[in-house]
Amino acid sequence: MTVLRCEIVPVRSxxxxxxxxxxxxxxAVAQGLSLVDQTKVVTAASELARNTLDHGGGGTARLEAVIxxxxxxxxxxxxxxxxxxxxxxxALTDGFTTGNGLGLGLGGAKRLSNEFDxxxxxxxxxxxxxxxxx
Amino acid sequence: MERIPILRMGQFLIVSIQVDxxxxxxxxxxxxxxxRISETGARGVLLDISSLExxxxxxxxxxxNIAGTSRVLDAETVVVGIQPAVAIxxxxxxxxxxxxxxxxxxxxxxxxxxxxxxxxxxxxxPGSTPLSESSDDSAAV
Numbered sequence: 001m002t003v004l005r006c007e008i009v010p011v012r013s014x015x016x017x018x019x020x021x022x023x024x025x026x027x028a029v030a031q032g033l034s035l036v037d038q039t040k041v042v043t044a045a046s047e048l049a050r051n052t053l054d055h056g057g058g059g060t061a062r063l064e065a066v067i068x069x070x071x072x073x074x075x076x077x078x079x080x081x082x083x084x085x086x087x088x089x090x091a092l093t094d095g096f097t098t099g100n101g102l103g104l105g106l107g108g109a110k111r112l113s114n115e116f117d118x119x120x121x122x123x124x125x126x127x128x129x130x131x132x133x134x
Numbered sequence: 135m136e137r138i139p140i141l142r143m144g145q146f147l148i149v150s151i152q153v154d155x156x157x158x159x160x161x162x163x164x165x166x167x168x169x170r171i172s173e174t175g176a177r178g179v180l181l182d183i184s185s186l187e188x189x190x191x192x193x194x195x196x197x198x199n200i201a202g203t204s205r206v207l208d209a210e211t212v213v214v215g216i217q218p219a220v221a222i223x224x225x226x227x228x229x230x231x232x233x234x235x236x237x238x239x240x241x242x243x244x245x246x247x248x249x250x251x252x253x254x255x256x257x258x259x260p261g262s263t264p265l266s267e268s269s270d271d272s273a274a275v
Contacts, residue, residue: 108229
């Protein structure tokens, strides 16, 4: 996989979450994703950026335009140094929430992506990477 | 403080979300609407989200909460203008907005509100103008 473009944006406030959505949208348009796929990846990014802010205490989003064997796509990595996720399987279960949301964020983001990778360690932080191909 | 305007039209309140909302703004709208319904005795709320390019779980929850709160305050809510790509994404996300009435556009949404409340949307006296003739197309959407 080759990275064509990379942008790292902070996720420290609710306004940053909005900015992440807008940056992901521009990148998705530039990568030629369909409107439905743009909407899916922007929605997934919104869920993950909110998690980074609310559960991770803030962090960063790395937004990358990638190409792999002629396929173009977007790879988004959300990283924080927060408390980490105690039980990853549980966190991915629909309806499970430690906050005051619907508990659809993580599982929903996974469903809206082609590839999903979650790394987390208690006390160290969380990193979620999603990829959406054109 | 940044706010989303709430317009009054007779017995109904109309909200059109034209900005990419951050979470606090969505919460403010929720409480502003509850206050306005209570102050005005409005019988219906039309929520136009045709400008929203995404609805994530937070905004989805806001929509459900608005519909739920309105119902408790004796007002009906109709959400109009959901973009097709947003609808597809919402369902895949796991949100189907149960208990929320939807209509394709403002016109159909207003017809639905009039039908649901028995008001024509103008300042009619309560109990008057029941829409007994409302066997038209949009009422069944």
